[in-house]
Amino acid sequence: MTDVNIASHPRLAAARIWKQQKPWLAVLAILAVLTTIDAGQAIETAGFAAAQLVSIAPFLLAAIAVAAWAGATGADHLIARAFTGAPATMIAMGALVGALSPFCSCGVIPLIAALLAIGVPLAPVMAFWLASPLMDPSMFVLTSGVLGVEFALAKTVAAIGMGLLGGSVVHLAQRAGALGDPLREGIGDGGCGGARLRAPQAPVWRFWQDPSRRQRFGREGLRTLLFLAKWLTLAFVLESLMLTYVPAETITALLGGTGVMPILTATFVGVPAYFNGYAALPLVGGLMTQGMAPGAAMAFLVAGGVTSLPAAIAVWALVRTHVFALYVAVSLGGAFVVGMGFQAFSML
Numbered sequence: 001m002t003d004v005n006i007a008s009h010p011r012l013a014a015a016r017i018w019k020q021q022k023p024w025l026a027v028l029a030i031l032a033v034l035t036t037i038d039a040g041q042a043i044e045t046a047g048f049a050a051a052q053l054v055s056i057a058p059f060l061l062a063a064i065a066v067a068a069w070a071g072a073t074g075a076d077h078l079i080a081r082a083f084t085g086a087p088a089t090m091i092a093m094g095a096l097v098g099a100l101s102p103f104c105s106c107g108v109i110p111l112i113a114a115l116l117a118i119g120v121p122l123a124p125v126m127a128f129w130l131a132s133p134l135m136d137p138s139m140f141v142l143t144s145g146v147l148g149v150e151f152a153l154a155k156t157v158a159a160i161g162m163g164l165l166g167g168s169v170v171h172l173a174q175r176a177g178a179l180g181d182p183l184r185e186g187i188g189d190g191g192c193g194g195a196r197l198r199a200p201q202a203p204v205w206r207f208w209q210d211p212s213r214r215q216r217f218g219r220e221g222l223r224t225l226l227f228l229a230k231w232l233t234l235a236f237v238l239e240s241l242m243l244t245y246v247p248a249e250t251i252t253a254l255l256g257g258t259g260v261m262p263i264l265t266a267t268f269v270g271v272p273a274y275f276n277g278y279a280a281l282p283l284v285g286g287l288m289t290q291g292m293a294p295g296a297a298m299a300f301l302v303a304g305g306v307t308s309l310p311a312a313i314a315v316w317a318l319v320r321t322h323v324f325a326l327y328v329a330v331s332l333g334g335a336f337v338v339g340m341g342f343q344a345f346s347m348l
Contacts, residue, residue: 059145090124095163098131127167235279270304295343303335
């Protein structure tokens, strides 16, 4: 349906605006409610969000530049080269490229559909699938700015580890005769929007010499700016409310300490509570300030990043039930192991 057709149907136009602008509408609603019940807190919350945005502005601009550069140069074309070679090589490359590629958990779905549809084995695809939403260049820069370089490096290692774990489990299961025909009926003929895997092409590193690529750099930069701005603003508003109204003792009791339960709790809480990778960073930063254990923070981000509701729905629509069940099991189990490992590391 074209934009003209959408514009001619008020309900469709309103639905589209709601889908695209939910974070801004949520911010306005929160501030409106606060103004009604506590005008002073509304001012403090708005000021807190603005100050936090200013503090991470250098990292935000760097993240935007990286995302725009990847789109303008065509560096994402290199991804297709990861899926050639022996199974172990393909799994390792799938996990590595997934952790470095600029795809979110939902944006990777068309590429995954195309890879499976053209016959790429499920094991390296699963490795890529699990690693991709957890880390990318933009995410690394922002994570470094919000939670520190050490946390960002650890999360990168976790992303690669999750990919290796998922790919290896799938490979062993397939060798045992399981997980045949992973795609749902109708996906193999170009489902997910008729996705097709593009043939590998050499990136154009000097993209500024091509007018069309310069335009794409601008479009990608603006799109990323608007996307990050709305989600980070909402996240900082929520962080302000959390710091104001949620007692630190409560966070410490549920998610603090060095035991197993805080990490296990964070693993399962991350599934419904995590709504966006970039927005989750300041929220986790606030929780850690109030006493959240480092391992629990890592488990929350890993579990939520892979199994957030939008991502889970997309996976469910793409693969058969048994593959989806394995995906969820590996995601939650891997997140718990990663959280335990990071907790042990942080205590050294």
